[in-house]
Amino acid sequence: MEHALKEMTKSVDRIGRILAGMLLKDIEDLDQGEKIVRLRGCGFGNQEIAEMLNTTPLTVSVTLSKHKSKKRRMRKVKKKA
Numbered sequence: 001m002e003h004a005l006k007e008m009t010k011s012v013d014r015i016g017r018i019l020a021g022m023l024l025k026d027i028e029d030l031d032q033g034e035k036i037v038r039l040r041g042c043g044f045g046n047q048e049i050a051e052m053l054n055t056t057p058l059t060v061s062v063t064l065s066k067h068k069s070k071k072r073r074m075r076k077v078k079k080k081a
Contacts, residue, residue, distance in 0.1 A: 020044070024052060036063045 023042065027035050032053060039049045046057040046064075053060075 020052065033063050033067065036060050040064055059063050 020039075021040075023039070027038055029036070032044045032055070035053060036049055039052065040060075042053070045073075046060040050057045
């Protein structure tokens with residue numbers, strides 16, 4: 001039973017990596033910031049995103065922080081309008 005669970009976990013992990021590769025192919029024309037935002041939206045963590053994009057987790061964190069700030073500013077502008 002434990003062996004079957006380990007094999008299933010490996011298979012699910014492999015499927016996840018394949019899907020991530022497909023997603024990266026779909027977003028290859030976007031700039032790095034958009035790629036980071038999209039990958040975060042898919043549930044990837046900073047370390048995983050950094051590895052996929054050959055950057056650092058700090059870069060990912062800063063990019064996501066800037067994106068959140070931009071989103072907040074845009075909401076404020078919409079409320080005033």
